[in-house]
Amino acid sequence: MTAIDRILFGDNQFFGVNHMSEEKARAQQMRFRDTEAIISVLDRAYDRGIRSFMCTTHDEIGKIADYVAANPTKYEGFKFLPGMPYAHKYANMVGEMGMVDTLKALTPGGLVDAMVRGAKSTVTRDLNELMTMLVDAEMARFSQVDTPVVFLQNVVADMVLGLRSYDLLGAFAEHVKSQFGAEAGFFTMNMPLMVDALHSVGIEEPIVCCNYNKIGFRMSGGIEAYDRALAEKPMRCIAMSVLASGAIPPAEALEWVCERPGIESIVFGASSDANIASTVGLINDFDQRRLTPA
Amino acid sequence: MYRIGLVGVGKMGVSHLAIAQAHPKLDCVAVCDSQAFVLAGIRSQLGLETYRSFETMIAEANLDGVIISTPTSSHVTLAKQALVAGLAVFVEKPLTLSAADSQELAAIAAEHNLANQVGYHNRFIGTFRETQRLVEAGAIGEVHHIDGRAFGQVITQPQGGGRTWRAKKAEGGGCLHDYACHVIDLMNFVAGTPSEITGARLGQVHSTAVEDTVYALFNYPNGAVGTLETNWSDEAYRKMTTSVTVYGTHGKIFADRQECRLFLKPGHSFEKFDSGWNIRYITELQEPVSFYLRGEEYSAQLDHFAEALAGNPSPEAGTFATAADADWVVEQIAAVHASGPAPVATGAPATVEPPTKDQLVAAAKHYGAQAVGSAKALANAVGTKLKGLRS
Ligand SMILES: NC(=O)c1ccc[n+]([C@@H]2O[C@H](COP(=O)([O-])OP(=O)(O)OC[C@H]3O[C@@H](n4cnc5c(N)ncnc54)[C@H](O)[C@@H]3O)[C@@H](O)[C@H]2O)c1
Numbered sequence: 001m002t003a004i005d006r007i008l009f010g011d012n013q014f015f016g017v018n019h020m021s022e023e024k025a026r027a028q029q030m031r032f033r034d035t036e037a038i039i040s041v042l043d044r045a046y047d048r049g050i051r052s053f054m055c056t057t058h059d060e061i062g063k064i065a066d067y068v069a070a071n072p073t074k075y076e077g078f079k080f081l082p083g084m085p086y087a088h089k090y091a092n093m094v095g096e097m098g099m100v101d102t103l104k105a106l107t108p109g110g111l112v113d114a115m116v117r118g119a120k121s122t123v124t125r126d127l128n129e130l131m132t133m134l135v136d137a138e139m140a141r142f143s144q145v146d147t148p149v150v151f152l153q154n155v156v157a158d159m160v161l162g163l164r165s166y167d168l169l170g171a172f173a174e175h176v177k178s179q180f181g182a183e184a185g186f187f188t189m190n191m192p193l194m195v196d197a198l199h200s201v202g203i204e205e206p207i208v209c210c211n212y213n214k215i216g217f218r219m220s221g222g223i224e225a226y227d228r229a230l231a232e233k234p235m236r237c238i239a240m241s242v243l244a245s246g247a248i249p250p251a252e253a254l255e256w257v258c259e260r261p262g263i264e265s266i267v268f269g270a271s272s273d274a275n276i277a278s279t280v281g282l283i284n285d286f287d288q289r290r291l292t293p294a
Numbered sequence: 295m296y297r298i299g300l301v302g303v304g305k306m307g308v309s310h311l312a313i314a315q316a317h318p319k320l321d322c323v324a325v326c327d328s329q330a331f332v333l334a335g336i337r338s339q340l341g342l343e344t345y346r347s348f349e350t351m352i353a354e355a356n357l358d359g360v361i362i363s364t365p366t367s368s369h370v371t372l373a374k375q376a377l378v379a380g381l382a383v384f385v386e387k388p389l390t391l392s393a394a395d396s397q398e399l400a401a402i403a404a405e406h407n408l409a410n411q412v413g414y415h416n417r418f419i420g421t422f423r424e425t426q427r428l429v430e431a432g433a434i435g436e437v438h439h440i441d442g443r444a445f446g447q448v449i450t451q452p453q454g455g456g457r458t459w460r461a462k463k464a465e466g467g468g469c470l471h472d473y474a475c476h477v478i479d480l481m482n483f484v485a486g487t488p489s490e491i492t493g494a495r496l497g498q499v500h501s502t503a504v505e506d507t508v509y510a511l512f513n514y515p516n517g518a519v520g521t522l523e524t525n526w527s528d529e530a531y532r533k534m535t536t537s538v539t540v541y542g543t544h545g546k547i548f549a550d551r552q553e554c555r556l557f558l559k560p561g562h563s564f565e566k567f568d569s570g571w572n573i574r575y576i577t578e579l580q581e582p583v584s585f586y587l588r589g590e591e592y593s594a595q596l597d598h599f600a601e602a603l604a605g606n607p608s609p610e611a612g613t614f615a616t617a618a619d620a621d622w623v624v625e626q627i628a629a630v631h632a633s634g635p636a637p638v639a640t641g642a643p644a645t646v647e648p649p650t651k652d653q654l655v656a657a658a659k660h661y662g663a664q665a666v667g668s669a670k671a672l673a674n675a676v677g678t679k680l681k682g683l684r685s
Contacts, residue, residue: 092450095305096451097457099304101457101458101654101657105657123339124339127338127339163308163312163340165340190316220583220586244577
């Protein structure tokens with residue numbers, strides 16, 4: 001089993017994603033217009049001891065992967081934990097081009113043509129092949145860096161969960177293992193359900209990344225259901241949105257999450273050295289306090 | 295458990311299907327689509343009953359209700375068939391392409407006392423709900439101006455929407471029917487239906503057969519003014535961004551997906567809010583849902599459909615009647631535009647040839663996606679390289 005670092009660094013702050021305010025999101029996007037600005041923040045995080053970058057497969061991240069690969073000594077031990085797909089681009093394509101042309105555009109080799117013509121007996125196989133091809137395409141930009149865990153984004157993972165097509169989750173896990181020697185991870189907004197689904201396809205201790213915050217924001221089923229699942233079901237849980245997009249003050253938010261021993265890792269995003277340092281410091285302090293007998 | 299049939303498994307339909315299947319009171323047991331390969335996928339992956347014919351589905355599947363998420367031009371026929379068969383109906387927005395058709399559907403649903411709802415999901419977003427509540431409760435006094443906006447990148451290239459229904463006026467394509475209707479319904483939700491459309495212009499950015507922008511001016515019965523601005527070819531927005539601002543004699547309210555900001559003029563207060571800015575965020579205003587996909591509002595609206603099936607509809611949800619009001623505004627905007635100077639041609643759809651392989655590859659690149667082609671070989675090469683790197 002791959003060890004996952006206690007603290008992971010996220011990338012929302014670089015791409016104009018802010019669940020609380022469009023204005024903040026825009027301001028951040030302006031700041032991180034170029035790759036260099038992102039790299040300089042990553043360097044601060046590295047200096048503070050962070051070794052894992054949980055990222056999307058945004059084009060910009062490809063450039064960062066190239067840079068890290070080109071500077072192996074500077075980034076000793078640095079890992080990428082990519083989450084795919086970068087869903088907006090596919091959603092935009094489907095909206096503008098339609099489902100069929102989108103699939104054809106993605107697979108000009110003719111796979112989809114064959115599917116649309118209706119070789120029905122092979123639909124499941126074709127879908128699996130399509131999935132693996134899309135994964136491989138998104139992974140291509142990480143070919144020179146270490147990627148111990150590869151995540152499926154929640155838009156897709158939770159869609160598949162809702163559809164109860166759990167086999168596809170299993171197929172994803174098998175593929176990233178066989179093709180990239182990586183463990184599969186799953187983003188989800190429905191953690192208790194997701195863990196059950198993953199168990200049902202034979203993933204015994206699934207890696208799941210879900211919201212975990214004191215106000216229960218986007219924790220479907222509620223905090224109690226999450227705590228119960230965490231206590232009772234084997235999983236490796238990464239907490240995200242710990243600050244609930246800023247709705248909870250950092251110290252209070254981190255203390256609350258650090259009190260949950262079942263949570264293996266915490267992912268956070270920050271753009272300034274001061275915020276990186278204080279978040280890392282707080283997590284370390286709270287962890288220390290929990291581990292030190294009173 | 296209510297037995298649901300879903301027709302139209304496209305972008306929106308698949309999302310409804312996933313949410314319905316995760317819902318404790320809804321069970322989607324049958325699916326209808328006009329494309330065989332879609333149905334083959336549904337059968338093999340999900341094991342659901344599939345139908346090419348909607349009529350056969352409602353005749354055979356023993357349903358309580360249907361979800362209609364086909365392109366808009368087909369809504370009226372499908373909804374009518376379902377209502378006549380005595381089924382509850384959830385239809386994607388806009389309800390139909392004609393206010394008269396929508397009113398007729400509303401009348402049939404009312405006559406047979408059937409649950410009916412339209413997928414105007416903004417009504418289920420906490421910030422917009424709070425705005426509606428505050429306006430209705432008189433927090434900002436008498437309303438004199440309502441401003442609704444939406445921007446996003448739906449059509450981003452010449453011939454965008456090329457071969458899809460979105461580029462065809464007759465099928466419900468264009469920014470007015472597909473995009474602006476969301477804002478119109480939201481404005482109606484918050485401030486009531488306008489009495490008159492006094493000005494309207496449709497414009498084009500990329501499209502040739504439909505409009506990409508909609509601007510309009512409304513009058514309300516109390517003399518208030520409405521302004522509408524929508525543009526679905528604005529690449530500055532990562533995804534659809536909708537907002538509404540309401541101005542009243544005591545203050546104003548701005549709301550988008552993330553926040554609800556109430557400003558009260560000096561000397562005014564309301565409930566716990568004092569004069570000046572009172573800003574609250576979605577984290578505080580959104581009711582949680584039992585299953586989350588893409589946003590609470592999509593689950594919340596199907597939750598409501600289940601409640602409506604049980605005989606407990608809520609007044610805030612969009613019904614056929616409120617959707618008919620939105621369709622009336624849409625229709626008026628089109629008419630006012632057409633009566634203005636040099637209307638943009640929005641008639642015959644451009645005939646678009648199927649794209650060549652090169653065009654498709656270029657298109658994928660335009661969106662920042664990579665074509666994977668027959669590149670099993672490429673994938674294998676990448677994988678081998680990685681394994682080498684790791685060992
Ligand atoms: N609420 C929202 O935010 C939102 C977003 C997107 C679309 N929509 C609405 O949803 C509807 C569908 O849009 P979409 O983007 O999902 O379209 P789409 O083109 O992705 O999917 C439409 C599906 O319907 C099928 N279909 C077409 N005509 C049919 C018929 N007569 N019988 C059975 N199946 C048929 C097609 O094969 C396709 O699978 C539209 O009314 C649109 O306005 C709403």
